[in-house]
Structures are given as structure tokens and as C-alpha cells.
Amino acid sequence: MKAKNITLNLLAALALSPAAAFCAASALGQSIALNKLVTPNGDAKNDTFIFRCHNPRDSDVEGRIYDLSGREVAVMRLKQRSNGVGAAATVDNSSGIYYDLEWNPNSGGRNPGGVYVYQVRLETKVFKGTLVVIR
Secondary structure, eight states, rough: HHHHEEEEEEHHHHHHHHHHHHHETTTEEEEEOOOOOOOOOOSSOSSSSEEEEEEEEEEEEEEEEEEETTTTTEEEEEEEESSSSSGGGOOOTTTTTTEEEEEEETSSSSSOOOEEEEEEEEETEEEEEEEEEEO
């Protein structure tokens, strides 16, 4: 039964998540959800959802998580700022142009497994999509 629920949640997330939400380009550069499948089991692999914003103008960034009924379940926190991506990335929390916003489904009360909607606002651009918490 549990495997069936996980499969249904995964299919729902794939159906609800258009490709544009996976990697949306803007005048500010590339902003992207780094992982859309979250397994908060404490193994330090995909325990949290992370959205990376390209923010060279140091603008205000706001990220929120909603359940499928539209109820806000969390405000994402700034995990770190960095310069560059991949192997060239260096953490620079004072002047990095990439902002990593993070949501931990276990913080602020344990959120159940299922499909959630993320919404990140950066200047006039809104990035949104779905993610799946697998327990």
C-alpha cells in the first residue's frame, strides 16, 4: 500500500510540474529547483528541498511552500549564498549572487509525505512548481 501511495504521489507531481517550472530562465539568469523529490529520513541526502535563485542585484527573495489545498505550510529560509555553480561554486554569504532557499519538511512540525507546491518570488518574477515529500 505504501509503495502504491509513493507511486501515485510521484505521478501526480510529474503531471502537475511543467518543464518550465523545473528550470525557468529570466532576465536575472537561471533559477532552478535543485531537487524535487525530498526524502527527509536523516541520511543527509535529499532531506530538504532547495531552490537556487540567480540574484546578481541582491534583491529581496521570498519562498513559500503550500499543500495541495492551498494552505501555506512553511516559509523557506536562506540556506546560503554562493558564487558560481557546480565544482566552481564557492560559498560567500556576504556577496554571493546565487541564493539557495531551503525547506525542511521536518522543521516546524513534521509535514506528511505527499505533493507540495513551492513559490519563489524574485523581483517581478515568480517561480513555481511542485515537489514530492516521500516518507
